Amino acid sequence: MLTVRDLHVEVAGREILKGIDIEIREGETCILFGPNGGGKTSLLLALMGFSNYQVTKGEIVFKGEVINDLPINERAKRGIGISMQRPPVVRGVKTRQMVEIASDGQADAKELAHQLDLIEFLDRDINLGFSGGEIKRSELLQLLAQSPDLVLLDEPESGVDLENIALVGKVINKLLEKYLHRKRKKAGLIITHTGHILDYLEADKGYVLFDGQIGCQGNPREILEDIRRRGYEACTICRR
Amino acid sequence: MERSDELASVVLSKQAPLGEDINVSEYCETTEERTYQEELSSLDEEDRLRMREVGIEASEEGRSGTFVQMDHSVIHEGSHQEGLEIMDITLALEKYDWLRDYFWKAVPVDTDKYTATVQSRPHHGYFIRALPGVETTLPLQACLFIGREGLAQYVHNVIIAEEGSKLDIITGCATARHVKGSLHVGVSEFYIKPRAKVSFTMIHSWAEEVVVRPRTTSVVEEEGVFLSNYICLKPVKSLQMYPTTKLVGQGAMARYNSILYAHTNSYLDVGSRVYLSAHCTRAEILARTISSGGKIIARGHLIGEIPEVKAHLECRGLILKDGVIHAIPELEGRVAGVDMSHEAAVGKIAQEEIEYLMAKGLSGSEAIATIVRGFMDVGIMGLPAPLTQEIDKAIKSCEREIF
Numbered sequence: 264m265l266t267v268r269d270l271h272v273e274v275a276g277r278e279i280l281k282g283i284d285i286e287i288r289e290g291e292t293c294i295l296f297g298p299n300g301g302g303k304t305s306l307l308l309a310l311m312g313f314s315n316y317q318v319t320k321g322e323i324v325f326k327g328e329v330i331n332d333l334p335i336n337e338r339a340k341r342g343i344g345i346s347m348q349r350p351p352v353v354r355g356v357k358t359r360q361m362v363e364i365a366s367d368g369q370a371d372a373k374e375l376a377h378q379l380d381l382i383e384f385l386d387r388d389i390n391l392g393f394s395g396g397e398i399k400r401s402e403l404l405q406l407l408a409q410s411p412d413l414v415l416l417d418e419p420e421s422g423v424d425l426e427n428i429a430l431v432g433k434v435i436n437k438l439l440e441k442y443l444h445r446k447r448k449k450a451g452l453i454i455t456h457t458g459h460i461l462d463y464l465e466a467d468k469g470y471v472l473f474d475g476q477i478g479c480q481g482n483p484r485e486i487l488e489d490i491r492r493r494g495y496e497a498c499t500i501c502r503r
Numbered sequence: 504m505e506r507s508d509e510l511a512s513v514v515l516s517k518q519a520p521l522g523e524d525i526n527v528s529e530y531c532e533t534t535e536e537r538t539y540q541e542e543l544s545s546l547d548e549e550d551r552l553r554m555r556e557v558g559i560e561a562s563e564e565g566r567s568g569t570f571v572q573m574d575h576s577v578i579h580e581g582s583h584q585e586g587l588e589i590m591d592i593t594l595a596l597e598k599y600d601w602l603r604d605y606f607w608k609a610v611p612v613d614t615d616k617y618t619a620t621v622q623s624r625p626h627h628g629y630f631i632r633a634l635p636g637v638e639t640t641l642p643l644q645a646c647l648f649i650g651r652e653g654l655a656q657y658v659h660n661v662i663i664a665e666e667g668s669k670l671d672i673i674t675g676c677a678t679a680r681h682v683k684g685s686l687h688v689g690v691s692e693f694y695i696k697p698r699a700k701v702s703f704t705m706i707h708s709w710a711e712e713v714v715v716r717p718r719t720t721s722v723v724e725e726e727g728v729f730l731s732n733y734i735c736l737k738p739v740k741s742l743q744m745y746p747t748t749k750l751v752g753q754g755a756m757a758r759y760n761s762i763l764y765a766h767t768n769s770y771l772d773v774g775s776r777v778y779l780s781a782h783c784t785r786a787e788i789l790a791r792t793i794s795s796g797g798k799i800i801a802r803g804h805l806i807g808e809i810p811e812v813k814a815h816l817e818c819r820g821l822i823l824k825d826g827v828i829h830a831i832p833e834l835e836g837r838v839a840g841v842d843m844s845h846e847a848a849v850g851k852i853a854q855e856e857i858e859y860l861m862a863k864g865l866s867g868s869e870a871i872a873t874i875v876r877g878f879m880d881v882g883i884m885g886l887p888a889p890l891t892q893e894i895d896k897a898i899k900s901c902e903r904e905i906f
Contacts, residue, residue, distance in 0.1 A: 313858050335861035336870075345862055351855045355877025364873070365863040388877075405863060 264289045264450045265310075265413055270321035272302075272309045279305045281475040282321070287413070290447035292439055292464065294483040295454045297472035298495040303454045304348060306472065307415045310452075311345045312338050325413065344411030346402035348418055352390045358401060359385040366408035379404045379434060380427070395422020403434045414438050414451040420460045432463025441465065458487040471495075507606070510613040511622035519615040522743025522772050525714050527620055530655035530686040537576035537650075543569070546578075549680050550650065557675025557706040558893035559646040566673075567641040573648045574656065575626040586637030587670075588630065589645065592659055595630035602630070605661050609692040609720035609749075617688045617716045621657040628658035628689070633668035633699070642671040642704075642893075647689060649713075650679040655686040662691065664699035664727070672701070673893055676715075677708040684712030684740070693721030693729065697752060700728040706897045709739040711768065717744040725752030725781075732881075733761040734897055735771065738797075743772040745802060750777065750784035750812075758787045762879050762898075765797025765826055774802025774831075779812035779841070786814040791879055794826025803845065804833040810840025820849035821878055823871075 265287040272280035279302050287293050297303045309316035310323060312335040323330050330338055344365075358381070362372040376382045379400045390398055399419055406414060416435065423431050436442070440449045441464075453460060461483060469483030473495065479486070489497060518524045540546060543561035546554075551561040554571075563569050568582035568589040577591040588595075596602050612622050629645045649656050664670045678685060687709075695701050701721075709715060723729050729748055748757040759775035777786035788803045803816040820828035832845040852874050860870035881894045 311862055313862075314854065334867070335858055336864055336866050339862055339864045347859070347862075351853060351859050353856050353859065353874060353877055355880030355882070356860075356873060360873070360877075361863060364860065364865055367864065388880075409863065 264291075264326060265452070266322075266324040267310070268322045268324070270306075270309070270323065271319045272305055273317045273319050274305060274315055278319070279475055280309065283472075283477055285452075285470060285477070287450050287452060289450060290440070291468060292451045292453065292466040294461070294466045294469045295452060295472055296458070296469060296486055296490060297456075297478075299456065301472045302475045303472050304417055307345060307417055307452065307454065310415060311335055311343060339409070339411070342412035343415065344406045344409045344413070345415040346399070346406055346417060346419055348421075350390050350398060350402065352388065354388050354391065356389050357386055358389050358404070361389050361405050362408045365405040366410075370408040372408070375404055375407050378407070380430065396424055396427055399423050399431060400427065403431065403438070406438055407434065412449055414449065416451065416453040418454050418456060420455065420457070428459070429463060432460065435460070435464055458490070461487060507612045507622050511619035514613040514619045515616055515623065517613070517616050517619065519617065519716070519743065521745065522716070523741050523770070525686065525716070525741070527616065527655060527686060531651070531653045532624060532655060534574050534651050534654055537573050537578050540578050543571060543579050550648070553677045553680060553708065554646055554648065554675060556897060557646070557677045557708045558673040558704065558897060559644050559675040565641055566644045567639050568643040570629040570631075570645040571648065572627055572629070572646065572658065573650050574654055577627050582643070584640060586634040587639060587643065588632045589643050590630050592628040592630045592661060593625075595661070602661065605663065605692060605694055606659075607692075609694065609722050610690050610718050614718060618690055618718050621659050621688055621690045621718075624657055625659055626657050628660040630661050631670065631672060632663040633665055633670045635665040636667045637665075638669035639671045642673050645672065645674045647674070647676045647687065648679070649677075649682055649685045649687060651685070652682050653684055656688070658689045660689065660691040661694075662701065662703070663694045664696060664701045666696040667698045668696070669699065670701045672703050674703065674705045675708070676705070678710045678713055682713075683710050686714045687716070689717045691717065691719040693719070695721060695723040695727040695729050697725040697727060700730075702730045702732075704732040704893065705734070706893070707733075707735040707739070707742070708737045709742075711738045712740050714740055715742040715744070717746070719744065719746035721746075721748045721757070723748060723750050723752060723755040723757060726754040727752060728755070729757045731757070731759045731775070732894065733759070733773070734894055735773075736762070736764040736898065738766040738769050739771065740768070741770045745774040745776055747776040748778070748786070750779050750786065751781055753782045754784065755781060756785045759789065761790045762881070763790070763792045763799055763801070765792070765794040765799045767796030767825075769797035771797065772800040772802070774804060776804040776806070777814065778806045778808060779814055780808045782809060782811055784812050788816040790818040792818070792820040792828050793823060793875065793878065794820070794828050795823040796825045798827040799829070801828065801830045802833070803831070804835065805843050805845075806835045806837065807841030807843050808837050810838055813842045815843070816845035818845075818847040819878070821875065822849065822851055823875070
């Protein structure tokens with residue numbers, strides 16, 4: 264579904280991603296590990312097409328089409344959806360409206376908000392005064408409405424309280440069609456710094472992004488175990 | 504009246520402190536009388552559509568009373584609810600001697616040449632009154648309409664909410680579609696008695712060469728409430744107004760909300776001023792201003808005259824392209840113990856907001872339209888539902904021109 268080949272990305276003239284190769288197949292869930300500042304968020308935002316993240320080399324291929332030059336909304340229309348870590352406040356635009364926009368008017372905002380315990384947020388300005396956890400749930404609410412084929416999640420568990428983390432896990436499983444075992448089509452690329460999300464989610468593949476490059480890849484639980492034991496420092500050694 | 508005439512004659516050439524000085528003699532003083540309409544539905548369809556854009560329903564559906572003045576003629580008036588009056592001010596002055604005690608009391612006749620001209624050459628205006636304890640079940644509507652090119656329209660309005668009453672008013676001011684230039688000067692005096700509440704929503708829809716000089720003051724007594732909402736989204740050559748509220752009774756409250764849009768060649772100098780002159784009075788001024796090439800001076804002035812008053816002023820400006828927004832918030836505490844604050848911000852639409860909405864599927868221009876519409880969010884006004892709907896309609900009717 265997604266092939267990233269030798270991707271180089273600059274932010275404000277500084278190279279942040281230095282030749283990334285990633286492959287995500289239909290129905291696959293990939294985890295992106297890495298220390299803070301390693302380039303994980305930049306990769307997601309570059310895949311979505313945000314203007315501050317300039318691709319200087321390489322290709323992003325989605326469903327067989329090179330999408331490097333497509334605007335953000337065209338990428339969304341083709342089936343890429345993102346949950347941002349720090350989305351902006353848009354004054355006067357209500358959460359309910361965002362659900363309508365994301366679903367092109369097809370979703371039942373109330374029903375979806377009920378699933379994420381966000382009913383009372385529907386008529387509030389999007390992200391205004393939301394806590395970290397509320398932002399995460401609101402982003403997932405919009406993804407539920409959008410139902411993208413490729414879900415990009417930036418640390419979906421950070422800031423979410425214990426009470427809601429299982430709920431967040433449940434919704435991510437739903438987004439990724441984890442209830443389907445053979446005909447699953449939805450794919451995901453999920454950033455995690457702590458790995459906690461793996462307590463609630465089965466993943467197929469893991470990548471470690473370190474200093475703008477993929478350090479290693481493999482079984483996500485094994486990678487997590489390794490990181491827990493040896494820290495991200497081990498990646499430096501590994502790369503040598 | 505004689506005294507007012509005297510005062511007016513002295514200041515007929517007194518320049519207003521703010522706004523471009525207008526030579527009123529350039530505008531036509533007289534015009535033919537228009538016929539009274541028993542039913543507003545008999546008006547030209549084009550005029551009815553213009554009226555609808557400023558919240559005036561020709562069918563009178565959903566309204567408890569109507570006043571319509573076209574040029575210098577009152578063409579329709581009447582209330583459908585007992586205890587509410589809405590009528591031609593000229594007739595009201597003949598009917599009620601006591602009304603003279605309210606005339607030019609809130610707005611001094613010698614304020615400037617515009618008020619003086621309204622006194623010397625008045626062309627009607629409306630009188631609205633709610634008797635004690637009476638509450639509007641549906642809003643009243645008042646329309647001041649200019650149908651003739653180059654005409655000057657001078658009106659004087661008096662609104663009285665007697666003790667414990669509640670008035671919801673929509674005022675729509677507009678020019679006919681073919682009118683490009685004219686002058687509108689409106690004096691409005693509000694008297695809000697103890698525990699009365701007035702919700703006043705004014706929607707303006709002028710044209711490229713129209714000059715507008717409203718002069719408004721409201722006096723709010725004990726625990727009275729004055730809510731003023733002002734919307735001006737269509738082009739206008741020059742608009743200058745600084746409506747003022749005097750909170751003179753304990754616990755009185757005023758709130759001003761305005762949404763202004765300046766097109767290229769439009770000049771809007773609009774402010775709101777509140778004197779907090781009694782114990783525990785409160786005031787709030789909120790302005791949303793947008794420029795796509797025109798100039799807006801967004802003023803606000805809070806004057807705390809005694810301790811334990813609370814007031815806040817907020818002005819947000821959005822420059823879409825090549826425009827000027829000049830926010831001038833003023834806080835004037837005249838004693839210790841006042842609690843007044845302000846925040847002002849002028850900027851452009853943040854790219855990250857546009858891209859955030861694009862990531863949900865909107866195109867760049869749809870995202871900008873959504874952000875601007877959100878910026879003009881009328882939900883902040885806390886209005887009754889019918890008034891919110893009117894403002895929403897006014898914004899929607901302008902969207903084609905704005906975006």
